Amino acid sequence: MSEDGHPAPILTAHRAGLLGCRSCGRVWPQDRQTCDRCGADLVPPDRRGLQKVWAWWAAGLIMYVPANLFPMMRTQTFAGLQGSSEATILQGVVELMHYGNYDIAIIVFVASVVVPVAKFLAIAWLAMVAGRPATVEQAHTRLKIYEVVEFIGRWSMIDVFVVAILSALVQLGFVASIHPGPAAVSFALSVAFTMLSAQSFDPRLIWRGLPLRSRTATEGQD
């Protein structure tokens, strides 16, 4: 981080006519197909790889629609006498607020609505600006956003686990029972597809449009 605006020109593997392995970092000549050290496929950092990102992204978005329309779980109390309720994600949040649990409502809302939507927007933005020229600062911001998306993606699966634990645990016959709803499976698929989309994104594309020498340094010399 302290090397921002490094005055010396930075040579990338791509400019040197070489190809770096994304799995182990080993460098190979550009015509190589596989990395001899780790066996991974070598992919050049070009925009063709973005097709995969968009495909998984669209699949994730399509799956996110039923995840919000169908109920996540069905709660039955006193054999349906006290009411049996089916709640979608948003209805669950509203219900929590109705009972005055504002803090838990906010946590659930952020985890199951804000984070997934922000993830879709962030990946779409990264894929759109990928390979376009940017300043070094912009590139650092993009990389940070990419790392946050990659880190946070798997944590959305928490909703699915909560539904599983609740449905397995709360089986008190007459008193109360909880059953999973169809939204659980589409939500899980949506999370998995978004994770695959983020994994397909090649962060090296963020840096592709950058000048070799940081712009301020060259202008200073002129």
Place this chain on the structure above:
Amino acid sequence: MDARDRIDLTTGRGLMACPRCDALHVEEELQPGETARCIRCGGVLAKPRGGAFTQLIALSFTSMVLMMGAVFFPFLEISRMGFGNATSLFGVGMAFADGVLLPLVLAVMVMIVGLPVLRAFLLVYTLTPLAQGRAPYRHAARAFRWSELMRPWSMAEIFVIGTAVALIKVAGLATVHLGPAFWAFCALILVNVASRGFMCQTTIWDAIEDAGLPTDGREMVEGRNG
């Protein structure tokens, strides 16, 4: 400065490219405790720790033993008004075992039990000969690469946080007793955190390479997947 003689800009020998931004670096042997960062994006390139291989093997065995406990001991138990229900980890997976949700049973079991155990096994397989200074086993490189590919899909720690959230939701409804499996799972998370501190992929790749992976060109062609 003799590093200049070791590198080769046509074959890529002695060089390393940052997987995040493609900047080229000259490979250098690091002392344990040192950290190498990318000059362009600042990401960590290598972070070797002394005795890391032995520690990682020990921690992998620990996590396998804890997972056995987590699978076979009771997980959670609730009771209210004389009605009670206990569930094991399998019970949690089987919660989805009706109708369209069936595929989720497999997915959940794989994510919380299957992949963590498989990753621990692959890590032991890769590192045991390296820690003893012998040549790696056959396909050690593939084993380690797969273990790294599985990393994001192994969700034991997310499951534990999910358990905490579920307990908060159930707390008002019934009395909850935590079983031994729950505590085994919590211990598993600590073991995973410790294991992550010792993990340095670059060091392991270099060790696999230096120890002389028994490969020939033919095997690498077969080794391609996809």
